[in-house]
Amino acid sequence: SAAEKGGYDWFMQKEIAEQPQAVADTLLGRVNGQGRLKLDEMRLSEDELRAITKIIVVACGTAYHAGLIAKYAIEHWTRVPVEVELASEFRYRDPILTKDTLVIAISQSGETMDTLMAIRHAREQHSRVLAICNTNGSTIPRESDAVVYTHGGPEIGVASTKAFLTQLTACYLVGLYLAQVRGVKFNDEVEEVLTQLSDSPAAIAETLNRMEPIRKLARSMVGARTVLFLGRHVGYPMALEGALKLKELAYIHAEGFAAGELKHGPIALIEQDLPVVVVVPSPKRPLLHDKIVSNIQEIRARGAKTIVIAEDGDDVVAPYADFLFHVPELPILLQPLVATVPLQVFAAELADALGYDVDQPRNLAKSVTVE
Ligand code: G6P
Numbered sequence: 001s002a003a004e005k006g007g008y009d010w011f012m013q014k015e016i017a018e019q020p021q022a023v024a025d026t027l028l029g030r031v032n033g034q035g036r037l038k039l040d041e042m043r044l045s046e047d048e049l050r051a052i053t054k055i056i057v058v059a060c061g062t063a064y065h066a067g068l069i070a071k072y073a074i075e076h077w078t079r080v081p082v083e084v085e086l087a088s089e090f091r092y093r094d095p096i097l098t099k100d101t102l103v104i105a106i107s108q109s110g111e112t113m114d115t116l117m118a119i120r121h122a123r124e125q126h127s128r129v130l131a132i133c134n135t136n137g138s139t140i141p142r143e144s145d146a147v148v149y150t151h152g153g154p155e156i157g158v159a160s161t162k163a164f165l166t167q168l169t170a171c172y173l174v175g176l177y178l179a180q181v182r183g184v185k186f187n188d189e190v191e192e193v194l195t196q197l198s199d200s201p202a203a204i205a206e207t208l209n210r211m212e213p214i215r216k217l218a219r220s221m222v223g224a225r226t227v228l229f230l231g232r233h234v235g236y237p238m239a240l241e242g243a244l245k246l247k248e249l250a251y252i253h254a255e256g257f258a259a260g261e262l263k264h265g266p267i268a269l270i271e272q273d274l275p276v277v278v279v280v281p282s283p284k285r286p287l288l289h290d291k292i293v294s295n296i297q298e299i300r301a302r303g304a305k306t307i308v309i310a311e312d313g314d315d316v317v318a319p320y321a322d323f324l325f326h327v328p329e330l331p332i333l334l335q336p337l338v339a340t341v342p343l344q345v346f347a348a349e350l351a352d353a354l355g356y357d358v359d360q361p362r363n364l365a366k367s368v369t370v371e
Contacts, residue, residue, distance in 0.1 A: 010358040012157030012348050016341065017208060020201040022152040022162040023337065026169040031198055037177045043146040044128060049181045052102045052128070055080055056095065058087040058118040059106040060368065062160040062244065063167055067106050068237035070171035073333045077179040077190055087114040088371070090121065097125035104174065105131045108155060108163035109367035110138025117371060119143060132170045134163050148174060157359045158366045159248045161344050164241070165204070168336055172197055193331055200337045203328040207338045210325070214342045217307065217323055218349035221275060228266065228276045228304075229256040229343075230295060232288050235279035238336050242277055242343035248361050249351035259295045272303035277346075279339055280310040280317055282332050289316075296320045309339050 008014035030038055042049075055074060057067035064086055071082040085095070087105070097103070103122040107115045110133040119129045119140060131144035134152045141147035150166035172193075179190045221227075227246055229239035239256030246254040257266045259278070270276070276299055281288040293316060300306050300320050308321035311329050318324055327338040348358050356362075 009352070010157065010348070012159060012161060012344075012358050015155055015157050015162045016344055016348070018153065019162045019165050019341065020205040020208070022150075022166050023169050023204060024201040025151040025153070026166040027173070027198060027201075028151065030173055031194055037173060037180055037194065039148060039173065039177050041147055041149065042130075042177070044130065046181045048128060049102075049178060051100050052080060052178075053098075053100045055082040055102045055104060056090075056097075056122075057082065057084040057104045057106060058090050058115055058122075060087050060112050060114050062164050062241060063106040063108060063112075063115075065237045065241040065244070066164055066167035066171060067104070068240070069168055069234050069336050070104075070106075070175065072234050073172055074175035074178065076333065077175045077193075078182060078184055080178065080182075087112065087118040090118040097122055097127040099126045099128070101125075101127040103127050103129045104171075105129060105140055105144065106133075106167050106171070107131065107138075107140050108134045108150075108152075108160055108167070110135040110140040111367045111369050112140070113369050113371045116140055116143065130174065132167055132174070134166065156366075158361055158364050159245055159344075159347070159358075164340065165337055169197070169200075172334070193333070196331055196334060200330060200334060203330055203338050204341065206328050207341045211342070211345050213323075214325060214345050215349045218346045219353045221350055222353050224252055224275055224350075226253045226269075226274065228269065228274065229254065229279070230259040230262070230266075230276060230292075230299075231256070231279035232259045232292050233281055233285075234333060234336050235259070235281055235292075235339070238279045238340050238343065239277070241340055242279075242347070245343055245347035246350065248364060249347045249358060250354055250356065251362070252350070259292050262295055262298065267298065267302070270299050270302040270304050274304050275307060276304045277307045277343070278309065280308060280314065282311045282329065282335065283314050283316065285332055288332075289314075293317055293320070309342055311335075
């Protein structure tokens with residue numbers, strides 16, 4: 001009903017708006033003032049966490065994209081190798097699992113059948129399973145050795161938004177906690193990241209305040225037949241997520257690519273006026289930044305309409321951007337917390353402009369409880 005939507009047009013709009021609070025709730029009580037982390041519900045001893053030699057993240061859909069981003073962060077902070085796998089592929093390929101493997105299952109609902117079957121398989125092989133989940137007492141956390149709840153609150157819109165940002169936040173917490181317990185790098189970079197993570201709800205709120213041009217852009221694009229998304233580093237999974245959102249909601253063909261792969265195929269798709277969304281890493285990472293700027297130049301020279309998401313103060317990209325959106329500064333590993341927000345709003349607004357039901361896209365279910 002309208003009252004349940006609290007004045008918003010759709011639940012998804014409400015859930016997008018709730019993201020600063022949702023992320024704050026994920027962090028609540030888990031970070032103390034001294035830059036230390038506390039994950040009480042972890043139920044895995046520090047000795048067990050120190051013994052881990054490999055992490056495998058299993059998930060589906062948007063949660064899988066959270067896992068792809070988590071890999072960049074967890075490997076960088078902990079130096080533990082991380083694999084990320086679609087839950088539906090996992091058990092059928094005879095994955096290498098030992099008691100020192102930590103399997104992290106990410107699931108908003110805690111009921112996704114593929115993810116559940118993946119963790120059952122992992123436990124049969126005596127691996128430890130940690131669930132990152134939004135739904136208290138659901139099946140996946142009940143069948144796991146440990147759980148970090150995201151505390152994002154109920155998510156009604158089929159396309160995941162606040163659940164995604166809170167999954168990311170929980171992944172960051174787990175990565176930082178592992179770094180803390182294992183004594184890696186903790187006193188310098190990791191402590192600083194923790195402070196920036198604590199500040200991220202304000203950055204998300206600031207991003208939300210800037211959405212009007214994105215809405216207008218989306219509404220001007222009802223004629224688009226294909227939209228491509230490009231990114232590097234964590235921008236690559238963000239590109240995948242941006243494309244997924246557009247498929248789910250607006251039924252527009254969309255694909256996400258690693259920008260570095262352009263020359264290996266996708267550039268052949270570029271034609272006059274093709275919209276291409278590019279997520280640009282911070283200019284503080286000059287190697288990454290320079291490369292993506294030349295990618296933008298390459299596609300623009302071939303006629304692409306470039307929709308560029310870049311950090312505040314990054315004006316180097318401006319001459320090559322048909323549309324430029326700035327997000328607040330965060331360390332690159334945390335950038336998805338702000339830079340995915342315009343992608344969510346873009347997809348939802350475009351779907352609405354096309355007359356589709358944003359909360360209940362055709363053929364999709366909020367939770368997929370069959371394999
Ligand atoms: C469905 C939903 C997606 C979600 C995926 C995984 O496909 O439509 O939004 O990302 O399931 O769901 P889970 O509950 O496991 O996170």
